Amino acid sequence: MTDYVLILHGALTSTTTMPAAIVFMSVISIATSLYTIKKQYVMLHDMVSAHSIVRVSVCRASNDIEEALSTDLVPGDVMVIPSNGTIMPCDAVLVSGTCIVNESMLTGESVPVTKTNLPNPGEGDKEGDGAYSMEEHKRHTLFCGTHVIQTRFYSGELVKAVVVRTGFSTAKGQLVHSILYPKPTDFKLYRDAYLFLLCLVAIAGIGFVYSIVLSIMNNVPAKTIIIESLDIITITVPPALPAAMTAGITGTLTEDGLDLWGVQRVEKGTFHLSEENAYKDTLVKSQFVACMATCHSLTNIDGKLSGDPLDLKMFEATGWILEEATEEETSLHNRIMPTVVRPPKAADAP
Incomplete structure (x- = not known):
């Protein structure tokens, strides 16, 4: 049995299959890493350049509106936000009007x-x-x-914002800077991996020295000593160790979306029985449902309610109607027009 194992080991080490497999995996790993890094840098460059150079309207001291490139903006400039929306080329504080903004680029939230x-x-x-x-x-x-996405103004006044930061000083610039020049990280996984490799190297070193001493004592040729000794290191610390396969299960146990289970009121220190529908006649005009219909930050975008998913689901469950002033109405008033929420029309009937 021992002779069979030795013959099999010699057959495997004498062929070029194992070295060729190691070289192939190393080349593929290096090529994949280079391609990934190059692709990330190209995507980052395209993302930065696409949003950095746009034409903006700037309000000068004489109240004249001038067109300028975003690269010419400096802190203190007053820029006009167009009604059809735009991509912000800088950090600016809003001084007149209101804006509905998609900040998914920075926060990841699409709401x-x-x-x-x-x-x-x-x-x-x-x-x-x-x-x-x-x-x-x-x-x-x-x-x-x-x-x-959308702007709102009042009494014909333009929506204006004062530039406060540009370039790498902006929130986006700091994000890009942190990607280009990340801070050194120290993960426990890396420390444990290095410690594991160090233990393997120590074991290989002991075997390496023992193999050399034993081979010299048996008058083994120098070439064979070198090959057999290095073979011990190769077996103990495998060159194919970086080739790893990972699998993620994110999203497999969860699903998107929310549902309202029911409404359970508390009055005078007592819990009422839960009710599935918040738009019942007994609940529509209650203070509890009135709070559900008014305590939120929802808004209409192109005729569709938009906002936090929790607020949206809660408001839809009440069946109330949200009414916001149109651009024609806001242009006729000097003060901000309030947003009105009304109970369902069926509830208004006697």
């Missing part, structure tokens, strides 16, 4: 958000309280790279 104009500081505020802050005034800031 549009509503940006309102920066409020004027109150008379009782301290000197530092009224200063603009990027963190505190996110709801009033249009970030670079985000898509302005």
